[in-house]
Amino acid sequence: xxxxxxxxxxxxxxxxxxxxxxxxxxxxxxxxxxxxxxxxxxxxxxxxxxxxxxxxxxxxxxxxxxxxxxxxxxxxxxxxxxxxxxxxxxxxxxxxxxxxxxxxxxxxxxxxxxxxxxxxxxxxxxxxxxxxxxxxxxxxxxxxxxxxxxxxxxxxxxxxxxxxxxx
Amino acid sequence: xxxxxxxxxxxxxxxxxxxxxxxxxxxxxxxxxxxxxxxxxxxxxxxxxxxxxxxxxxxxxxxxxxxxxxxxxxxxxxxxxxxxxxxxxxxxxxxxxxxxxxxxxxxxxxxxxxx
Numbered sequence: 001x002x003x004x005x006x007x008x009x010x011x012x013x014x015x016x017x018x019x020x021x022x023x024x025x026x027x028x029x030x031x032x033x034x035x036x037x038x039x040x041x042x043x044x045x046x047x048x049x050x051x052x053x054x055x056x057x058x059x060x061x062x063x064x065x066x067x068x069x070x071x072x073x074x075x076x077x078x079x080x081x082x083x084x085x086x087x088x089x090x091x092x093x094x095x096x097x098x099x100x101x102x103x104x105x106x107x108x109x110x111x112x113x114x115x116x117x118x119x120x121x122x123x124x125x126x127x128x129x130x131x132x133x134x135x136x137x138x139x140x141x142x143x144x145x146x147x148x149x150x151x152x153x154x155x156x157x158x159x160x161x162x163x164x165x166x167x
Numbered sequence: 168x169x170x171x172x173x174x175x176x177x178x179x180x181x182x183x184x185x186x187x188x189x190x191x192x193x194x195x196x197x198x199x200x201x202x203x204x205x206x207x208x209x210x211x212x213x214x215x216x217x218x219x220x221x222x223x224x225x226x227x228x229x230x231x232x233x234x235x236x237x238x239x240x241x242x243x244x245x246x247x248x249x250x251x252x253x254x255x256x257x258x259x260x261x262x263x264x265x266x267x268x269x270x271x272x273x274x275x276x277x278x279x280x281x282x
Binding site: 001003004007011014015018019021022023027030031034037038041044045047048050052053056057060061064065068069072073075076078081082084091092095096098099100102103104106107109110111113115131132135136140143147150151153154155157158159160161162164 | 175176177178179180181182183184185186187188189190191192193194195197198199200201203204206207208210211214217218221224225238239241242244245246248249250251252253254255256257259260261262263264266267272273
């Protein structure tokens with residue numbers, strides 16, 4: 001019962017703040033409400049028994065990626081930007097209709113599935129550090145190593161792209 | 168090994184939340200013209216995919232014979248987060264370079280290659 005209340009409150013918060021994150025004109029408010037979306041999602045992960053995932057969601061997403069966004073927004077000194085869909089009513093209508101249609105189809109499809117309560121993961125499958133670390137360095141070692149390779153490539157690419165042209 | 172404690176949340180609810188967040192992010196990607204705002208909406212879409220992975224992880228955790236797939240679902244979320252971090256670093260560097268060139272990150276002003 002408590003679990004359901006927590007889930008629905010977190011889900012409502014995620015939807016509300018993602019709407020603000022998408023539609024508000026001030027980019028700093030966009031990023032800060034996205035932080036709240038990620039906190040709500042971390043709450044959902046924690047409720048479902050995926051402890052490490054919840055921690056990673058807060059540390060990596062809210063702590064690292066969104067700080068990068070804020071940093072760039074303040075570095076480029078972006079103030080209020082355009083109104084969402086402003087200036088092009090037809091394109092805005094078509095885009096919103098497409099997105100809402102796809103979303104409605106997905107919700108409808110999910111509601112057709114037989115509802116089944118999950119289980120709090122216990123023992124070897126619970127999302128704590130030990131089983132996840134074992135799986136990352138065991139059965140999923142190649143993917144893990146390739147992610148680190150990808151991150152190195154991304155760092156080099158970012159430094160190359162953002163460097164000042166020397167002449 | 169087998170899951171004992173059931174939680175009273177259907178995985179279909181998590182899937183529906185994921186679908187709603189996906190639609191919201193897609194509206195942002197299609198309608199915003201500011202590069203950073205498009206990027207933020209993209210992050211929402213990536214996170215809704217993460218929620219779908221989590222939903223099926225909890226679905227598979229309910230059956231004892233598919234319980235190993237529950238762990239794989241969580242691992243995929245880590246990989247998605249890793250790819251999102253790489254994408255954010257490269258994308259924001261692109262926008263810094265673009266801002267240096269055009270004094271703006273409005274994607275409508277990047278139209279040299281447009282037919």
